Amino acid sequence: MSLDPKTLDWLLDTDPALRWQVQRDLLQAPPEVWQETRSRVATEGFGAELLSHQDDDGQWLGGAYFPAGYFDSPEAEEPGQPWVATTWSLKDLREWGLDASVLAGTAEELDRHSRWEYDDLPYWGGEVDVCINAFTLATGAWLGADVSRLVAWFPEHRLADGGWNCQAEEGDSTRSSFHSTLNAVRGMLAYERITGDTSLREARHAGEEYLLSRRLLYRASTGERVGEFVDQFLYPDRYRYSALAALDHFRDASDLEGTPPDHRLADAIELVRAARQSDGTWLQAGRLPGRTWFDVDVDEGERSPWLTLIGTRVLDWWDAAP
Template sequence: MAIDPRVLDWLFDSDPALRWQVERDLTSAPAEIWQATCARVATDGHGAELLSRQDADGQWAGGAYFPAGFFGSPEAEQPGQPWTATTWTLKDLRDWGRDAETLAGTAEKLAMNSRWEYDDLPYWGGEVDVCINACTLATGAWLGADVTRLAAWFPAHRLADGGWNCEAEEGNSTRSSFHSTLNALRGMLAYERITGDPSLREARHGGEEYLLERRLLYRATTGEPVGDFATRFVYPNRHRYSALVALDHFRDVALLDGTPPDARLADAVEVVRAARRPDGTWLQGAPLAGRTWFDVDAPEGEPSKWLTLIGTRVLDWWTASR
């Protein structure tokens, strides 16, 4: 299904962080076009604004995963968590295509100054939470930090059923979760794509099989839907699983590995297709609770440019492959 020119014009009228991906993924613009737009992330819009919030010590909001002073504050009693600290801000900058060279010195500053709130561990060594470690692995590779020891953590902490679970390290679960497994996979894929190191490929493929066996949507034990979280889409999704985010990962896998889509993705594709409105857009879901630096997408219930970009490129990829 070709994208409506009116929707394309609407998507083009966007922050450079989104526009360059529209040019690359939806219009197949020449590399010099989308790369020039991507370069603007360093100087214009959301990417420039986030960098302006960086602390002198290399962090954001004074903390690794949470802002400084969060614990014991009234904000800690509220639903959700702030999304302004270092890990989340760097994830946004990386996802938006900000050139790592424009953050020169950040990796070194974080190595010296940033410690995890868990056990005061050094930043680039990661901690015990697989979702945190996955984000740190990808960001470290992007910024040129030495995260080879952290990379080895993932195969060592993979669970017997094939995936990962953030609760496992605390002894609260022996079964993998959709959320944790997808976060691990995305971190490992980014690490391999950036560094060229294939050492995590076997573990990654095993985790991808965990999701594929469940067709991205269903419990292995009963075949029932895993939960409505899988069919609720929101941007930014932060760490939350959905069929849309999972399909976007498998699209990235196909581009890196040179493989066609697995037929077991079909049910998830239909969920994404069903959420597409007649005008070719997707509506924003309920945002994750917590303070942000600023809004980057539409309010809940309104057409989302980010979800429309991701949904359209996933369906285009699937359709082209068939």
């Protein structure tokens, strides 16, 4: 671990949703230690606050991806989008480590009451957007829902270059997207980790190869940097690609499969290393616009505990490899 004691104490003085990951990933604490902290997500801090906003029908604000009535409200004209409806709330709770048993019955409630804003489709069947379907696949596996239609969906909708693109279903693109492909492989990895089902591994590996062949940073056509977003590290990143988010996925996949880091990650690693401050922290690049229930990280330009956790565990993983 490459953190000084003062910075480590700063990381440990945080919400249970972050603190248990510091204990597990940076301190290698015994399971009984970090699992006890993780159990507090349901009763303290961010997790408890978000749980308090769940509706009786299992949803948040009466909508699947957007709050009920969003498109007829003035909010629809504002920048960004709201991050407060059902899909985003469940994604946060899952990624913060909430035990699925706390949400017992939610999968069934959503099956009965929640429909996608797109074509009024049933919740656990997903819709046409690959990012939405990736979030739903992972969350459904976590809550024990029937996501068999989504398991079939990802291989069927993979593009010829190996990845996915949210715009492909509308006929607007035949090339994969960094953002969409990362969300797809993250969702499939979460599904495999939760269920043990490896049936999506081949499709996931194809998407990962799409990113690796571009060294996580570059266009295949010109070799130029794909966009400014690759080195704009922010938390929460919601759906947004960055080199740091991609590296954290490859770290997670390496842990699950017992494989070493791929050498093609080296350029992205050095990008992340260069962004580390002298005290071992990373700075928040900004916030995606849109309504939230509450703040879970710092303002732009400030030291981010979440990014420091992620950046440190990524570099520790890389530096520990032969």
